[in-house]
Amino acid sequence: MEVSGKAIIFGDNVNTDAIIPGKYLTLLDPAELAEHAMEGLDPDFPRRARAGAIVIAGRNFGCGSSREQAPIALKHAGVRTILAESFARIFYRNAINIGLPVLEAPNVRNWAVEGDMITVNLEEGKVMNLTKNQVVQALKLPGFILEIVTNGGLIEHLQRRMGERR
Amino acid sequence: MNIAEKILAAASGREEVKPGDIVEAKVDMAMANDITGPLAIQAFKKIGTPKVWNNQRIVLVLDHQVPADSVRSAEMHKIMRTFAKEQNAPLLYDIGSGGVCHQVMVEKGHARPGELIVGADSHTCTYGAIGAFATGIGSTEMAGVFATGEIWLRVPSTIRVDLAGSFQRFVTPKDLILYLIGEIGSDGATYKAVEFTGPGVFGISVSGRMTMCNMTVEMGAKTGVVSPDEATLEYVEEHAEGSFRILGSDADAAYEKTLEVGIGELGPQVACPHSVDNVKPVEQVEGTEIDQAFIGSCTNGRLEDLELAAEFLKGRKVKKGVRLLITPASQEVYMQALQRGLFEVFVNAAAYVCSPTCGPCFGGHMGLLAADEVCISSSNRNFVGRMGSLKAEIYLASPATVAASAIAGEIVDPRGYSGV
Numbered sequence: 348m349e350v351s352g353k354a355i356i357f358g359d360n361v362n363t364d365a366i367i368p369g370k371y372l373t374l375l376d377p378a379e380l381a382e383h384a385m386e387g388l389d390p391d392f393p394r395r396a397r398a399g400a401i402v403i404a405g406r407n408f409g410c411g412s413s414r415e416q417a418p419i420a421l422k423h424a425g426v427r428t429i430l431a432e433s434f435a436r437i438f439y440r441n442a443i444n445i446g447l448p449v450l451e452a453p454n455v456r457n458w459a460v461e462g463d464m465i466t467v468n469l470e471e472g473k474v475m476n477l478t479k480n481q482v483v484q485a486l487k488l489p490g491f492i493l494e495i496v497t498n499g500g501l502i503e504h505l506q507r508r509m510g511e512r513r
Numbered sequence: 514m515n516i517a518e519k520i521l522a523a524a525s526g527r528e529e530v531k532p533g534d535i536v537e538a539k540v541d542m543a544m545a546n547d548i549t550g551p552l553a554i555q556a557f558k559k560i561g562t563p564k565v566w567n568n569q570r571i572v573l574v575l576d577h578q579v580p581a582d583s584v585r586s587a588e589m590h591k592i593m594r595t596f597a598k599e600q601n602a603p604l605l606y607d608i609g610s611g612g613v614c615h616q617v618m619v620e621k622g623h624a625r626p627g628e629l630i631v632g633a634d635s636h637t638c639t640y641g642a643i644g645a646f647a648t649g650i651g652s653t654e655m656a657g658v659f660a661t662g663e664i665w666l667r668v669p670s671t672i673r674v675d676l677a678g679s680f681q682r683f684v685t686p687k688d689l690i691l692y693l694i695g696e697i698g699s700d701g702a703t704y705k706a707v708e709f710t711g712p713g714v715f716g717i718s719v720s721g722r723m724t725m726c727n728m729t730v731e732m733g734a735k736t737g738v739v740s741p742d743e744a745t746l747e748y749v750e751e752h753a754e755g756s757f758r759i760l761g762s763d764a765d766a767a768y769e770k771t772l773e774v775g776i777g778e779l780g781p782q783v784a785c786p787h788s789v790d791n792v793k794p795v796e797q798v799e800g801t802e803i804d805q806a807f808i809g810s811c812t813n814g815r816l817e818d819l820e821l822a823a824e825f826l827k828g829r830k831v832k833k834g835v836r837l838l839i840t841p842a843s844q845e846v847y848m849q850a851l852q853r854g855l856f857e858v859f860v861n862a863a864a865y866v867c868s869p870t871c872g873p874c875f876g877g878h879m880g881l882l883a884a885d886e887v888c889i890s891s892s893n894r895n896f897v898g899r900m901g902s903l904k905a906e907i908y909l910a911s912p913a914t915v916a917a918s919a920i921a922g923e924i925v926d927p928r929g930y931s932g933v
Contacts, residue, residue, distance in 0.1 A: 360699055360700070360788060362894075362896045364875075364876070364894065364896040364897070364898055364899045365896060365897060365898065368876065368898050369875040369876040369877045369899070370876060370877065370878075372548045372577070372578075372877065373548075373578060373583065373585035373586050373588075373589055374585070375551060375552070375555070375589075386898075387896075387897050387898045387903060388897075406700055407699060407700035407703065407733065410699060410700065410733065411635065411894060411896060412634075412635050412875070412894075413549060413633055413634050413635040413637075413649040413650065413651055414548065414549065414651075415549065415552055415651040415652040415653060416552070433700060433703060435700070435703060435733055436703060436704050436733065436735060437635055437649050437650065437651060440650060440651060440654055441650075441651035441652075441653065441654070444651060444653040444654050444657075445653055491665075500653065501556075501653050501654065501656075501657055502556050502559045502560055502653060502656065502657075505560050505657060505660065505661075506559070506560060506561060509560070509561065509562070
């Protein structure tokens with residue numbers, strides 16, 4: 348499974364309050380949440396991500412609250428995958444569970460600039476910078492996590508598993 | 514094994530686990546609030562199992578947007594109430610019966626020693642204070658737990674924090690945890706457990722341990738925990754029912770590393786804008802003018818915190834031009850504060866006393882900040898925009914430092930604040 352988009356770059360410690368501020372947590376419609384994605388850092392983000400984005404960031408991406416609205420807002424704003432040096436653990440699980448692929452990729456930050464075209468092969472963890480014509484290796488997702496992501500998220504994964512049991 | 518490993522081994526039916534193992538564990542209790550619950554309920558309904566795995570083990574707490582501040586919030590609350598009814602789940606804490614979810618879980622005895630507890634809120638790690646393994650998860654994952662009662666977890670390695678000595682007057686467990694976050698960094702414990710051990714921890718109340726375990730997530734930790742001792746058992750006896758397994762760390766348990774802290778040498782600490790690990794001794798920020806002060810939240814809204822604030826506020830006034838918000842963490846804390854006359858102290862000091870809610874701490878409602886305003890808060894996060902405007906500044910400190918600063922109108926060292 349391959350995903351592609353333009354690189355949007357962030358730094359370290361991108362927190363969930365910046366990704367989706369507390370005042371929007373009563374929104375249940377993913378499209379409405381997406382309109383406010385990254386509002387704390389870049390109010391223009393939803394416009395820039397719309398055509399498909401690969402977010403590239405530093406350490407501790409998604410730190411802070413357990414709000415699943417954070418990865419939901421990013422996914423529905425157009426983010427196809429997030430590559431970061433490291434992730435906060437609840438955000439990481441939430442992203443996988445809603446079917447947004449997230450890959451740990453050490454030193455990825457200095458490897459692409461804003462607007463580069465990026466393609467990620469999820470099975471192999473291979474990240475291709477089509478603008479620079481370079482390839483780097485991210486950490487591969489463990490098999491069962493990859494399965495959740497490729498099934499589209501935990502709910503779809505459980506539906507499928509329970510269907511198999513029936 | 515250490516306590517975190519022992520609980521995960523017991524919950525997954527194994528003799529032994531080690532850091533890095535991935536286990537399928539059985540959950541003892543699952544908690545969701547009015548911000549994370551509705552999403553979990555929506556996701557649960559998509560799975561297609563009509564009934565939750567065990568309706569006695571699900572706790573639903575309305576605490577974030579309470580009382581409903583908008584029609585949208587009211588609709589979220591309705592989803593929670595309807596679900597509790599559909600599932601015949603008795604442990605719904607509506608407004609008036611509960612309070613801030615983490616306080617409710619511990620004081621109502623839904624978090625007990627040796628248990629594996631997951632909550633759809635990052636500060637679920639608070640319950641490590643009574644010797645449970647408790648960790649935050651998201652809504653979809655919670656839907657999976659609602660359906661199966663199980664969750665996969667990676668066994669974390671553990672950082673031990675070995676404490677000696679006792680606190681100086683007006684220095685608190687909050688100052689200790691802020692100091693540690695400054696040392697370890699906001700991602701220094703990511704995917705790890707943090708265990709507090711040593712003679713210093715015995716002298717810290719369950720309330721103080723809750724403050725410490727609560728903020729371990731601010732260094733990325735999966736959980737914070739204290740092995741049960743006499744204080745734990747005394748607390749649990751008073752608050753919880755039924756049988757449970759007391760698990761504690763073995764003397765030869767393995768740790769990733771050990772930090773030693775002499776509590777007595779610590780002074781008041783302040784986390785400065787805009788990150789929780791930007792921690793400085795209070796002396797370095799003294800004189801910073803403030804517009805708002807907040808005492809409350811799952812971190813510091815307990816009776817002990819309010820009593821400490823009252824020591825400063827008794828017979829004094831909040832500085833003109835500064836507003837002080839005080840929010841007891843639960844109905845039970847509210848009643849105790851009322852009975853002890855604390856509200857009289859607060860109201861006479863011109864503080865604004867609110868009902869139990871998470872509101873101001875997460876910028877959901879009540880007490881939001883305008884651009885360029887400065888707040889000193891006893892809560893847990895000072896990220897850009899956390900409590901309102903993206904242009905506001907938040908300093909985190911203990912209830913003592915917050916109360917003294919509210920009187921002074923600027924950040925002060927509570928130890929030297931005149932008249933106390």
